[in-house]
Amino acid sequence: MELLKTSNSNEEKFAEYRQILISAIHSCAIRFAEVAASVVDLLLDFMGELNTTAAVDVITFVKEVVEKFPALRTSIIHRLITALSKVKSGKVYRGSLWILGEYCLDEKDILDAWNHIRSSIGEIPILASEKKALQDAATGTGSDEKESKTNGAVSHKPVVLPDGTYATENAMTVDTATSNEAKSERPPIRALILEGDYYLGAVLSSTLVKLVLRFEEITQKSKVNVLNALKAEAMLIMVSILRVGDSSFVKQKIDEDSSERIYCCINFLSEDNSSTDSKEFKLIESAFLEYTREAFKKQLEIEDKKKAKQDSDELERNAEKVDDSIVFRQLSKEDIKDVVDDELLADQNVVATTKKEDLSSRLNHIVQLTGFSDPVYAEAYVKVHQFDVVLEVLVVNQTTVTLRNLSVEFSTLGDLKVIDKPTTSNIGPHGFHRVSTTIKVTSADTGVIFGNIVYDGQHANESTIVILNDVHVDIMDYIKPAYCKENQFRKMWNEFEWENKITIKSTLLTLQSYLDALLKGTNMQCLTPGAIIGGDECQFLSANLYSKSSFGEDALANLCIEKKNDGPIVGHVRIRSKGQGLALSLGDRVASVARKTNKSVTASV
Template sequence: MSQAVNSNEDYCSFTLPSDLSQGGLPGEADICKDLEDSDPAVKRAALKSAIMAMLGGEALPKVLMQVIRFCINTDDHQLKKLMMLYWEVVPKYQPMSAGSKEKPKLLPEMILVCNALMNDLNHPNEYVRGSMLRFLCKVKDSEILGPLTASVKQCLEHRHSYVRKNAALCIFHCYKLFGDNLIPDAPELMERFILAETDICARRNAFLMLFNCAETEAIEFLSQNVDDVMKFGEGFALLVLELTRKVCRRDPAQKSRFVRVLFQMLTSSSASVSYEAAWTLVSLSSAPAAVRAAASTYSSLLSSQNDNNVKMIVLERLEDLRKRHTKVLQEVLMDILRAISSPNPDICQKVLNIGMPLVNGRNVEEVVGLLKREVLKTQDSDMEKGSSYRAMLIKAIHSCASKFPDVAEGVVSTLMSFIGGDGALDVVIFVRAIVEQYPTLRAGVLSTLVNSIADISKSDVMCVVMWILGEYCVDSDSIREAFDEITRNLGDAPYIIAEKKEDGKKGDEPTMVTKNVVLADGTYATQTVMSAPPKSEDVSMTNLRRMVVQGDIFLCGILASTLTKFSLRSKNKGMTVKTLLAMCGFAKMAEVKSSSQKSAATDCHERITLCCRILLDSKTSEMLSAAWLDSGKQTFSSLLVELREKAAASSKEDAAPTVTQCDDLIHIRQLKHQSGAAGDIDLDDGSDLLRATGQGADGEQGFSSGLKNTHQLTGFSDPVYCEASIIVNDYDIKLSMILINRTPDPVSVSVELSTIGDMKLVERPQSRVIAPLDQCVLSASIKISSTETGHIFGTIVHENPMNPSAPKGYINLNDIHLDIMDFIKPATCTDELFRGMWAEFEWENKVAITTSIENLYDFLDHIVSKTNMSCLTPINRTSETHFLAANLYAKSVFKEDALVNVSVEKKSDDGGKLSGYIRIRSKTQGIALSLGDRITSVQRKIDTKEGEQQATGANVQ
């Protein structure tokens, strides 16, 4: 390597504001005068002023000799530190004339400087030596470093570790810049040094030099000291891991040489070393032994680390392992699930997402037992968002019970204790599915539900319980027990609270009460207070009756249907009479509440009227009793089947097929030569199998995906051609622009960019000079804070730097349209959560359906694919219908929810065209409007394509 590589490099100068209160920086003469002063404080102030002036671009040539004469032999440590800064920024070479091609010559004064630097390298104070060695690591001039190499080598044998470790860094710096020209024996020197060194930091610095400049010696030292690597410190271990990745990626056959040290580092006390070792081991191999060891390390990090960010990073690694090595991770599932005790609900959800697909018949009992214990803890826990955590656990238990019937019985008895508190809706929905799927458990579950009616305080939970009892209570004993309990909690009609009015006074209003009280000093006083209205009726009222009296019309309709089913099955006249009286009370209550709930009251009247006809009219009972009693269970059973099929289909889609070449080589372990040390694990087969199955070759896919996001910004005839590639990250956009100078002259180019929408340009592209017919790449960063369609536009300003008088040229760039689909990801949620968000979100966008598609299911598939959403509604595509309603759901990268309801009808009287509306709801206006624009645009594209096809057909005819 040439010695003059960095000799012409000037240190960067910049302008610093001077202190106006002191009249600014002193001049060169004043600085020279102050440097002659005997007071060290005055010298320090003068040297600081000289450094500041030179950083601002001043030469100050006379100051150099003054520093050499009056400061170079000082014993003041602060002044020595300032002198090192001064040596770093002072010009060291003689100025050259413009256009001269000769090598610049070193200033004669620098010989004296080198002598002073050598004195500090031989100073008896170890900290002065170490500081000088650290300073030499910043020097890039070979003529200055050359005379000092002998003293630097001597420092390697110093008694103090501070000097030795900085000497090793200095030798690495010299050898990296100038190769064999300054210290040709540096690798051998470091090899001998590292074998004799005992200090952790010095050994790490020496190994750093071998790692970068003498890789063979570094590997040899590692193989000889493989058992002592963990004693060399954390920094040394991280260097070994970096060396392992570097060597094995270049030569996969070298993997077996690093196996022992990798497995040792997995048990390191340092979290960073164990994490990097696990990541390195998995990245180099997919052998079961390696994956099992890495998974165990990740699970131990989950339980030992308290930082939530660290846990999320480890969970991301475990999720990647689960996608490729499911069977191996099943062995450490319980270790992973221990992290579910974290108080952070996001971590709990992530752990469950990783752990639930790993449940199998061997570990299901342990998993369910852990989940049951966590559910029981939520009864007395004050953890924030405890109800959401309980809902996560119940959902996980439900999935286990659905897959493995043997655990369902023990799970139901535990969860039924929550039916009267928070999370009761999730529990009762789980119970509803269990009652349908496992007939052997119905009797016990129904009896528990009947006994829990008095404890249920939420209307939605009561509705589900009533439906379950009405559908699955079929024998006489269960019907009688359920009917008596419901009527006891419901009470007798009427279900309307009477307002007491006497002489214009309302009995329920609070009254003023005056009474005598005794004050703290023993005196009497008169106190007037407001008394609360009487609540004698509310105290004795059951939860079910209170819901009906308060006007829950929907619950009344379900109660009427449930009591009618009991009467039809039992054929008991007394039960029928009580049912009719209760329904009359429901109808009267609905009439009173109809002013605020007209549509609900109308539906309730129709339902109650139908129930009365079934009970009173024998012909109506014969026609509808079969459908009334059996169709509900059949429909619910088919719904559960469709949900299971949908889950199975989605799991199959996740396992994407891999493609590989038929002639790729595969190394089979049993047929390979048994070479290497005993106990070593051959990890080379893992990468070969990945490559053979096509899982390791994704370079072409990445290149093709990058081409899809490339936009042409200027025309081919413009003097400067520009095209941009967009990389969308989670919260920012990286814009990489390539500019090509198509003229025979150099061009100075600057790009001015602007944005429309909720975007902010945080890094603007820098101005560049492009050589004739050359090209350059500029980059810009744009921050995004919400999901909203935006535009990027701008202008290229170009001019000829060789001709300043020439006018500037301007090129308007094509707009870059950011599609909202780059930020929308398909997601799933429960029907209850969807309905809750639908009622909560205030922004709605209603889009009319205008399409040429004639099939309902094809139109739904088109909307789902173009909006990048998932369909939550199970669709039976075998049935022929003229109406379709479906709910779609997606999440943005900013955790924003997008809800879509598609209601489409096929008009038989209008040629089979589809009509209806697509309603979009979200918490923010931007995502609702952007999704509406997206749906409108994809419908227009359909019509345009159909029009083009028709026009083409007409031309052919």
């Protein structure tokens, strides 16, 4: 199988090929329930051999399968628990723990998941056991030295130098070896927490609370002793994570967010829930057991609707009418004009999808190049195509003499290149002349076109030069809204090097109005469904935005804003792209959107 062939190679091209294979298997298995179980078993078998990105894709696929096919949940849970013993990535473990917390719905599955989690943590409390292991390692090293002395091995007696002083000896290598050996023997969750992955500790705490609540709901308090034991063990694990996070046994201290989340889980389990009529307890319990899965289910429904809409649009675009003739290119003669290349067909589709220009839109693209008092008046109509810009320049002779050998010259800044140069011409008194030039565009960076008009003077050795105003190419003509999956967005966000952070302060009344203005001004697509919860009453917003240029360049943005009572909207937009130019250009566009919204609100007031 192709996927098995790529599992033993770490080259970049094999990694990308592996990603494509897993994505294709994912899309095919979701459509056919009869093969979903076997596909999940196959992917989980060698999940530990995949890199982190591919393993996360497998976990994403497993999430969707266990949600859409309830009959397969028990078998998938058992296979997942078995496969987790080989996983070393914290990101994969977090996704797996979420699946165990949400879909372990009977007593046997809950206890199996609990036993696996318990074995993956090791001896608790973690801090006390680590101290004990360190002491045991030290005493074990001393006993090994005594044994080596008795067996006649190399002795560790002090070495006296010729000057009568004792030689120094470094035992750091022994400690390091012992430390590395101890690290390799640690269970996976314990090792990740000691390495500083406290987000995993927060997800683990949430999973433990979910398992306890589901066990209590299933047993109906018939096994009180077991339930109390699970609660006590869960709180011991959480407290152990907090204590080791503040100790010197970890590389970095626990962060505030993870610590607060773990504290909340401990407080919830420690409260007396005998009064089950409490609204607060019911609300928190629903947040653990229902809301997260409902949010994931709604996310899947939104993705399915988007995919169905894309399929219907593609079918409608490519569908042929009943009476349309079918042309077989292989059976056509060479002189038939209907035979066209695939590239021409693609260009025709692009042209067909573009909106027809009207007079108002054409007037908006006219740029004045010279002043009315200049001897030569010039204006240009800027027409943007997919990969080039055409300047149609109108030149007017405002003098009473003939302008001889008049030429319009253009130069560019940025990723622009002048393809053709207009020819010289003679223009009579008050005459008109039109010239056209094509400029090739190679990227979505902001470009500048500048130039001048040159014509002969009264004497042969004299020339008159009229400087033209600069023409700025709008990158929005090459930026189109696009859609990508969440894991693809995060992967590109981590890979892209250039980031532009823009601070926002707007006087718009609602967060939704600012989001709409930003999407319209930057031609970006919002990837976060339900970014605003609670309508106009919501005071904060966080959303991911995505767009793609005509040249295949990706542009990512993260919007984080808030609005206080009777105050302006404040926050920031972080833009990331592979090239510096696109990030800076979009940043200027975001700043201009903020200025326009402030002006519009001031004018309306």
